[in-house]
Amino acid sequence: MTPLSPAPTAQLSFTLNGTRRQITDLPPTTTLLEYLRQTGHVGTKEGCGDGDCGACTVAIVGQDAQGQPQYQAVNSCLIPMGAVAGRQVITAEGIANGQLHPVQAAMVETGGSQCGYCTPGFIMSLFAAYYDGSLSNDICIEGNLCRCTGYLPIRKAAQALASVSPADDFSAALASKASDAPADLPALAYIGSQQQFYRPTQLAEALSLLQQHPDAKLVAGATDLGLEMSWHRQHYPVLISLEAVASLQQIIQTETAVEIGAALPLSQIEALLHGVFPSLDEMLHWFAARQVRNRATIGGNLGTASPIGDLPPVLLALDAAVKLVSAAGERQLPLANFFQGYRQTELKSDEIIYSVTIPKLPAPGTVQRLSQSYKIGKRGTDDISIVAAAFTVDLDADRQVLQARLAYGGVAATPIRATAVEEMLVGQPWTLETLRAVKPALQEAFQPLSDLRGSASYRKRLVANLFEKFFVDMQSETWRKL
Ligand SMILES: Cc1cc2nc3c(=O)[nH]c(=O)nc-3n(C[C@H](O)[C@H](O)[C@H](O)COP(=O)(O)OP(=O)(O)OC[C@H]3O[C@@H](n4cnc5c(N)ncnc54)[C@H](O)[C@@H]3O)c2cc1C
Numbered sequence: 321m322t323p324l325s326p327a328p329t330a331q332l333s334f335t336l337n338g339t340r341r342q343i344t345d346l347p348p349t350t351t352l353l354e355y356l357r358q359t360g361h362v363g364t365k366e367g368c369g370d371g372d373c374g375a376c377t378v379a380i381v382g383q384d385a386q387g388q389p390q391y392q393a394v395n396s397c398l399i400p401m402g403a404v405a406g407r408q409v410i411t412a413e414g415i416a417n418g419q420l421h422p423v424q425a426a427m428v429e430t431g432g433s434q435c436g437y438c439t440p441g442f443i444m445s446l447f448a449a450y451y452d453g454s455l456s457n458d459i460c461i462e463g464n465l466c467r468c469t470g471y472l473p474i475r476k477a478a479q480a481l482a483s484v485s486p487a488d489d490f491s492a493a494l495a496s497k498a499s500d501a502p503a504d505l506p507a508l509a510y511i512g513s514q515q516q517f518y519r520p521t522q523l524a525e526a527l528s529l530l531q532q533h534p535d536a537k538l539v540a541g542a543t544d545l546g547l548e549m550s551w552h553r554q555h556y557p558v559l560i561s562l563e564a565v566a567s568l569q570q571i572i573q574t575e576t577a578v579e580i581g582a583a584l585p586l587s588q589i590e591a592l593l594h595g596v597f598p599s600l601d602e603m604l605h606w607f608a609a610r611q612v613r614n615r616a617t618i619g620g621n622l623g624t625a626s627p628i629g630d631l632p633p634v635l636l637a638l639d640a641a642v643k644l645v646s647a648a649g650e651r652q653l654p655l656a657n658f659f660q661g662y663r664q665t666e667l668k669s670d671e672i673i674y675s676v677t678i679p680k681l682p683a684p685g686t687v688q689r690l691s692q693s694y695k696i697g698k699r700g701t702d703d704i705s706i707v708a709a710a711f712t713v714d715l716d717a718d719r720q721v722l723q724a725r726l727a728y729g730g731v732a733a734t735p736i737r738a739t740a741v742e743e744m745l746v747g748q749p750w751t752l753e754t755l756r757a758v759k760p761a762l763q764e765a766f767q768p769l770s771d772l773r774g775s776a777s778y779r780k781r782l783v784a785n786l787f788e789k790f791f792v793d794m795q796s797e798t799w800r801k802l
Pocket residue numbers: 370371372398537538539540541542543544545546547562582583606607608609612615616617618619620621622623624628629630631667671672673674702703704705
């Protein structure tokens with residue numbers, strides 16, 4: 321067994337608004353939000369408690385895609401206290417230094433707050449964006465809901481600050497500090513009376529801990545698991561966090577493939593792989609919101625095995641493979657073989673999802689690849705899918721279909737490919753006639769369920785119509801480039 325380097329302790333420490341905090345023996349489901357409110361930091365609000373509204377947004381110091389320290393907006397209602405250990409947390413109470421922070425002053429100036437309940441969350445999202453230069457982009461507040469002002473004054477506040485180059489205590493603090501990147505996050509072996517929380521820094525330690533604790537639950541960004549713990553009061557006596565294991569956080573690009581570490585936050589994948597796989601760019605754009613993407617991982621999206629997870633259709637259409645590791649070794653399998661049934665996967669209890677490998681287009685120039693993804697939800701971002709779809713069609717020089725992969729979420733117990741229709745397409749000319757010929761078969765390819773989000777017949781029509789939309793989009797020069 322590989323020993324975990326730090327001595328086991330029943331104490332956690334982290335920095336809150338510049339002050340070191342030490343905590344002893346927390347109840348197991350305590351989230352950062354609960355801790356903040358219980359300790360009088362009530363500027364951080366609880367709205368939904370499940371990551372949807374952004375009222376609980378705080379900033380933590382993480383790293384950007386270049387490995388530089390960065391303030392990142394996160395939902396404190398989803399973060400277990402174990403994951404906060406060793407980190408720096410900044411709340412709305414911590415940013416005014418004798419006078420309003422520029423972000424606060426801009427919100428006052430533009431009248432961006434009415435009832436004020438959502439305001440601290442907006443402030444903290446704007447605070448993070450103020451330092452990373454993303455204020456001109458509405459994505460910085462896509463995860464914050466305001467039920468009364470309308471967004472115009474809030475957006476005006478953001479725009480007023482967008483051209484300012486921050487030079488203050490917070491930018492200086494960031495410049496002088498190492499990031500709380502995986503390599504900098506300390507290992508942790510927290511042994512409380514009700515919960516053990518381990519955060520190894522080496523893969524071998526994580527695998528060894530899994531052997532020692534066969535019933536342990538792995539946790540990465542906790543954007544799924546946080547909900548299980550807070551809303552569903554699910555108790556996991558032993559949690560093993562993967563977010564400090566550096567080998568799970570890298571992207572390795574070769575001439576033939578891209579390997580994405582399972583524990584790399586989606587916001588970093590967005591930045592590092594932008595332009596490499598258009599269908600991945602597109603789906604990440606619609607995936608949850610900034611606060612969630614700053615924490616959520618690809619391993620968590622596969623590990624949760626939700627039939628409406630948004631990344632599996634994209635990865636299936638790109639013919640991805642998943643690498644699983646255990647103390648006994650590693651194995652790689654096509655993602656299509658990973659999903660076994662509703663919320664069931666090939667993952668064994670001693671295994672960790674290590675990475676996802678996406679092949680690049682073979683022999684560029686000889687094959688034309690068309691690839692895109694689509695997400696249909698009740699609203700744009702910050703919502704789960706009714707149906708998600710991703711398509712990859714490879715054409716030869718005569719525009720005949722060499723191979724096609726049509727993958728869907730939300731239409732079966734697992735993410736799934738329409739393999740029979742794929743076979744019908746191979747060898748056919750890529751024309752409207754071909755598309756029309758396969759549409760009826762596509763509409764009947766799956767037997768989806770009806771639920772509150774959409775009826776079975778609506779989903780069936782989406783399955784066929786999204787493929788038609790793909791065909792039309794691929795003919796168009798004006799297809800939106802993100
Ligand atoms: C507000 C909100 C919006 C969301 N929107 C979307 C959305 O638009 N699309 C979507 O698909 N999902 C969405 N989700 C769900 C969630 O964000 C994703 O599933 C995310 O990818 C989970 O990643 P995580 O790192 O947070 O996983 P965690 O919550 O840490 O873990 C999830 C599961 O995966 C397991 N796991 C994690 N990492 C590994 C690993 N490396 N090896 C083996 N098992 C592992 C855990 O044990 C757990 O069972 C949303 C969630 C919230 C709260």
